[in-house]
Amino acid sequence: AQSVSQHNHHVILSEAASLELGCNYSYGGTVNLFWYVQYPGQHLQLLLKYFSGDPLVKGIKGFEAEFIKSKFSFNLRKPSVQWSDTAEYFCAVNENTDKLIFGTGTRLQVFP
Amino acid sequence: EAGVVQSPRYKIIEKKQPVAFWCNPISGHNTLYWYRQNLGQGPELLIRYENEEAVDDSQLPKDRFSAERLKGVDSTLKIQPAELGDSAVYLCASSRRGLNSPLHFGNGTRLTVT
Numbered sequence: 001a002q003s004v005s006q007h008n009h010h011v012i013l014s015e016a017a018s019l020e021l022g023c024n025y026s027y028g029g030t031v032n033l034f035w036y037v038q039y040p041g042q043h044l045q046l047l048l049k050y051f052s053g054d055p056l057v058k059g060i061k062g063f064e065a066e067f068i069k070s071k072f073s074f075n076l077r078k079p080s081v082q083w084s085d086t087a088e089y090f091c092a093v094n095e096n097t098d099k100l101i102f103g104t105g106t107r108l109q110v111f112p
Numbered sequence: 113e114a115g116v117v118q119s120p121r122y123k124i125i126e127k128k129q130p131v132a133f134w135c136n137p138i139s140g141h142n143t144l145y146w147y148r149q150n151l152g153q154g155p156e157l158l159i160r161y162e163n164e165e166a167v168d169d170s171q172l173p174k175d176r177f178s179a180e181r182l183k184g185v186d187s188t189l190k191i192q193p194a195e196l197g198d199s200a201v202y203l204c205a206s207s208r209r210g211l212n213s214p215l216h217f218g219n220g221t222r223l224t225v226t
Contacts, residue, residue: 004154006154009152032212034214036217042219043115043116043217043218043219043220044155044203044205044215044217045216045217046214046215049212049214051212090154090155092154099157099160099168100145100157100215101157102154102155102156103154104152104153104154105152105153105154
């Protein structure tokens, strides 16, 4: 069965630090990849997505993610985090179906 | 556009009682999903509808859970009877048809079973 692993459960950073959140998936075929974010008290919302083409995708708020097929990875990055980036981040994958499999999430805390 | 609307936001019930959650998807979204999110976990799919048809309910515990989307718009998820382990956040999401359509989530219903 397909699975999604997020190894960083809780990340604490100071403002302006660089961020990289890991995401690995188990499926070897064609996949669509997503990062969702949940700010405190808000609903899950799409941060960015990859379907095909350029493996480096840019999302909202300065986030980007790189799809590395050989590593089955889709890590999320941001060069300089802000306090407002404090949230929970979920990686998700679907394997050409509408069934989206989520990782367990990474809680990011950014301190001023 | 208006987002996915769920109610109630919170529900506290005693075990063995029934409970129902309601979801109104974004207008024009054919696909509707119910997810369950346990504490410290990512959302897990319970059931997916294409219009009024449940096309994937393989993860729905059918002995106590049921769902309906009679007119292909609003949906209701019911648990009867509830168990302590059902305490979780129940999320509804909707999307346009197609693999590349992102999901739009509601705020969820936080259920506590005592």
